[in-house]
Amino acid sequence: MELPGENESLWIATTNQTNYPTLSKDISADAVVVGGGIAGISTAYLLQEAGIKTLVLDMRRICLGVTGNTTAKVTSLHDLIYTHLTSHFGKEQAKMYAEANETAIGFIEKISKEKKINCDFRRLPSFTFTTEEKEVEKFKKEVEAAKTLGLPASFTTDVPLPFKVKAAVRFENQAIFHPRKFVLGLAKEFVKNGGQIFENTKATEVAENKTSVVVKTEKGKVTAKQLVIASHFPFFDRGFYFARLYPYRSYVLAVELKEKVPQAILINLKQDSYRPHSYEQKDILIAGGGDHKTGEEPDTTSCYTYVQDRVKKEFSVKNILYRWSTQDNYTPDKVPYIGKDIPTSKRVFVATGFNGWGMTHGMVSAILLKDMITGKKNEWETLYNPSRINITASAKTVVKEATDTAKELIGGKIKPRKEIDTKNMPNNSAKVFTYNGKKVAVYKDSKGNVHAYSAECTHMGCIVNFNTAEKSWDCPCHGSRFNTDGKVLHGPALEDLKKIE
Numbered sequence: 442m443e444l445p446g447e448n449e450s451l452w453i454a455t456t457n458q459t460n461y462p463t464l465s466k467d468i469s470a471d472a473v474v475v476g477g478g479i480a481g482i483s484t485a486y487l488l489q490e491a492g493i494k495t496l497v498l499d500m501r502r503i504c505l506g507v508t509g510n511t512t513a514k515v516t517s518l519h520d521l522i523y524t525h526l527t528s529h530f531g532k533e534q535a536k537m538y539a540e541a542n543e544t545a546i547g548f549i550e551k552i553s554k555e556k557k558i559n560c561d562f563r564r565l566p567s568f569t570f571t572t573e574e575k576e577v578e579k580f581k582k583e584v585e586a587a588k589t590l591g592l593p594a595s596f597t598t599d600v601p602l603p604f605k606v607k608a609a610v611r612f613e614n615q616a617i618f619h620p621r622k623f624v625l626g627l628a629k630e631f632v633k634n635g636g637q638i639f640e641n642t643k644a645t646e647v648a649e650n651k652t653s654v655v656v657k658t659e660k661g662k663v664t665a666k667q668l669v670i671a672s673h674f675p676f677f678d679r680g681f682y683f684a685r686l687y688p689y690r691s692y693v694l695a696v697e698l699k700e701k702v703p704q705a706i707l708i709n710l711k712q713d714s715y716r717p718h719s720y721e722q723k724d725i726l727i728a729g730g731g732d733h734k735t736g737e738e739p740d741t742t743s744c745y746t747y748v749q750d751r752v753k754k755e756f757s758v759k760n761i762l763y764r765w766s767t768q769d770n771y772t773p774d775k776v777p778y779i780g781k782d783i784p785t786s787k788r789v790f791v792a793t794g795f796n797g798w799g800m801t802h803g804m805v806s807a808i809l810l811k812d813m814i815t816g817k818k819n820e821w822e823t824l825y826n827p828s829r830i831n832i833t834a835s836a837k838t839v840v841k842e843a844t845d846t847a848k849e850l851i852g853g854k855i856k857p858r859k860e861i862d863t864k865n866m867p868n869n870s871a872k873v874f875t876y877n878g879k880k881v882a883v884y885k886d887s888k889g890n891v892h893a894y895s896a897e898c899t900h901m902g903c904i905v906n907f908n909t910a911e912k913s914w915d916c917p918c919h920g921s922r923f924n925t926d927g928k929v930l931h932g933p934a935l936e937d938l939k940k941i942e
């Protein structure tokens with residue numbers, strides 16, 4: 442089915458490619474950051490500014506990962522998080538979450554103003570809304586919880602949408618920006634301050650000893666005093682993150698309207714969202730939605746059509762300019778993991794599990810990790826501690842996600858075919874076959890060429906499923922993704938799928 446718009450993120454399409462060198466020899470620094478998205482570059486920037494000689498490694502070009510494909514709403518209004526936090530973590534920690542995210546918005550604004558990073562940063566009100574009568578009470582409670590924590594919250598039904606809502610939480614003074622303009626600008630400042638960035642440099646192994654941490658890459662090794670893992674899904678996982686991070690994909694359209702674009706950040710509890718963006722001197726709408734667990738949706742094309750149909754129903758659409766999709770990691774208790782990767786770690790830190798809110802949490806990570814590494818006390822440490830256990834806040838999610846993963850590990854959802862019969866496969870289609878007892882992922886391209894790879898994800902051996910919209914093989918267990926030539930697109934997998942001749 443033909444989908445509308447260029448299949449590329451508007452953020453990537455409207456910024457230049459970076460061209461940092463590839464690591465070619467062994468090197469040392471005070472700190473090494475793996476991952477050049479918002480979390481990695483912001484952390485590296487603050488560390489370098491604090492006088493810590495830092496370098497960044499990215500396996501591709503920087504900011505082409507999730508940050509290059511986000512929707513970039515910069516807000517502390519995260520669904521109905523404050524009722525959840527107040528009842529499961531207590532008022533003090535809920536307040537810390539609020540403060541951390543509000544501080545992050547202020548930091549992004551301050552840095553972009555001071556460093557003259559022209560990233561289209563704009564303050565706007567933010568709304569979480571519902572059209573369901575049965576949800577009204579929950580929304581009222583959220584407003585009360587947020588107000589008690591000192592957040593700029595109010596209850597309303599007056600929302601800048603072309604349909605009526607039953608309830609909304611409104612936060613004042615939130616923001617939007619162009620994520621790549623911000624991150625690439627920050628990267629330039631980091632390099633100006635003496636930091637180094639190495640692109641196309643994949644980190645593959647880590648060894649921590651008493652005096653240093655060594656990160657192996659395909660081309661050379663980096664020795665440093667501290668390592669920050671900001672690779673989205675941790676590429677080095679001695680903290681069992683694979684068992685407590687759940688990747689979900691989501692779909693985005695950049696849309697020109699015939700009518701005025703709402704000047705607000707808007708999202709409902711299904712994660713259907715809108716925000717404006719100024720594109721070629723006119724306001725356009727960035728619409729998101731269609732979420733599903735990575736590797737579990739048999740027809741991802743329908744996720745784009747879901748967003749498209751919704752926008753067309755709610756607005757008068759002139760043109761769909763771009764479409765793209767990406768995924769984020771969710772945690773069972775809805776709070777990110779930012780801090781030491783394991784309790785006994787002296788040198789390894791992690792920043793992940795942003796639950797769809799990584800614009801602020803990328804900056805929260807930078808502030809917190811900079812403080813931890815420089816030995817400054819930061820009270821957010823307990824809340825974000827990756828080794829915390831909060832059973833009441835996590836129980837429901839853990840049971841559901843663990844059952845899903847176990848199902849996939851045992852057999853996968855796709856019913857395997859008995860033999861490889863590619864003749865009857867139409868061009869541009871994919872199937873998983875069983876051949877000699879092994880599962881084989883077969884893609885027949887538009888010219889009829891057959892690409893066959895082992896269907897076992899190189900991370901933990903789950904069977905990959907085909908993503909029809911993005912033409913990739915996606916793992917339903919931990920979210921690794923591979924292109925139709927078996928190459929890793931997204932971790933935690935580090936190795937490509939094995940070719941089958």
Ligand SMILES: Cc1cc2nc3c(=O)[nH]c(=O)nc-3n(C[C@H](O)[C@H](O)[C@H](O)COP(=O)(O)OP(=O)(O)OC[C@H]3O[C@@H](n4cnc5c(N)ncnc54)[C@H](O)[C@@H]3O)c2cc1C
Pocket residue numbers: 475476477478479480481498499500501502503504505506507508509510511512513514515516642643644645671672673676689690691692693729766767768769792793795796797798799800801802803932935
């Ligand atoms: C559709 C969608 C919309 C979203 N909208 C919003 C929003 O409006 N507001 C908000 O706050 N959040 C939003 N989020 C969440 C937010 O975009 C993410 O949480 C955030 O971008 C993650 O940033 P990151 O730096 O952790 O990861 P990334 O940006 O993915 O950066 C990780 C980097 O690590 C590199 N890497 C990985 N493995 C290795 C390795 N082994 N060696 C070297 N490099 C490696 C990758 O190449 C990548 O560049 C959204 C998420 C989705 C899916």
